[in-house]
Amino acid sequence: MSVETAPPEPVKPAIVKTDAIHRLRRVGHHGLRIVTITAIVAIALAAMGFFRFTDTIAELKATGTPGEVDAIVALTGGYQRIDQALELLEKGVGDRLLISGVNPTTTGTALRRATGAELATFNCCVDIGYEALDTIGNANETAGWIRQRGYSRILVVTNNYHMPRSLMELSQASPDVTFIAYPVTHSDLKTETWLTDPVALRTLMVEYAKYSLARLRNWSGAKTASGLRADAGGKTPVAARMSYD
Known part of the structure; x- marks a missing residue:
């Protein structure tokens, strides 16, 4: 079956x-x-990094009597930076001052009048750099100026929020030089009032993004443009100079 x-x-x-x-x-x-x-997780890490960045900036202080330096470099972005650098120079801090990243249409005469600095100070001890287009350009322009004069200790004058990225780019361009921060402060980051200021908050967030990208670029070894006006136009870079035209 x-x-x-x-x-x-x-x-x-x-x-x-x-x-x-x-x-x-x-x-x-x-x-x-x-x-x-x-x-x-990404948002949390970004927020932690941002507040760590602002804490770092808040701790930056301009010492009343900067240590002995060879010269001063002021990175353009506001006359307050230049005023502060000129005041330090006139007090005997450093032998010379480089004002880096000045617009080519701004003459030395116009710059001196805008800052109210002494003519003698400009005549003897101020160099104006017209080549830098951005912070990388500031670093490369400063590096050329340092090599020309054989400096080894430089006081850096720029806004406090701009200082971390500036020091990083300057050290990349001139690894054998010691750079000392002299930050110009607009907002007190040790209080929480800046969190309610949309302009300060936006400025800090943009700068943190730029700083993070710069760190990533340096870590990866990626190539970048020199940030110099002459290179952008295919011309020979112009050395920092005085101009009264």
Whole structure:
């Protein structure tokens, strides 16, 4: 006596389609969960980095009597930086001052009048750099000036929020030179009032993004433009100079 096995019933297409949809939904939910967690972690790390950055800036202080330096470099971005650098120079801090990144249309005469500095100070001890287009350009322009004069200790005058990136770029361009920070402060970052100031908050966030990208670039060894006006135009870089035209 033989026993015949009944053939299996065919799986209905509707059931197969439903199972596939359920699997896709599970994968989608799992992927969405991973993306959400990753985004939350990334935002948390960025926030921690930002507040660590602001804490670092808040701790920067301009000493009343800077240590002995060879010269001063002021990175343009506001006359307050230049005023401070000129005041230090007139007090006998350093032998010379480089004002880096000045617009080519701004003459030495106009700059002196705008700052109210003594003519004798400009005549003897101030060099104006017209080549730098950005912070990398400031560093490269300063490096050329340092090599020309054989300096080894430089006082850097710029805004406090700009100082970390400036020191990093300057050290990259001139690794054998000691750079000393002399920050110009606009906002007191030790209080929380700056968090309610949209201009200060936006400035700090933009600078933190630039600083983070600069660190990533240096870590990766990526090449970048020199930031010099002459290189951008395919011309020979012009040395920092005095101009009274």
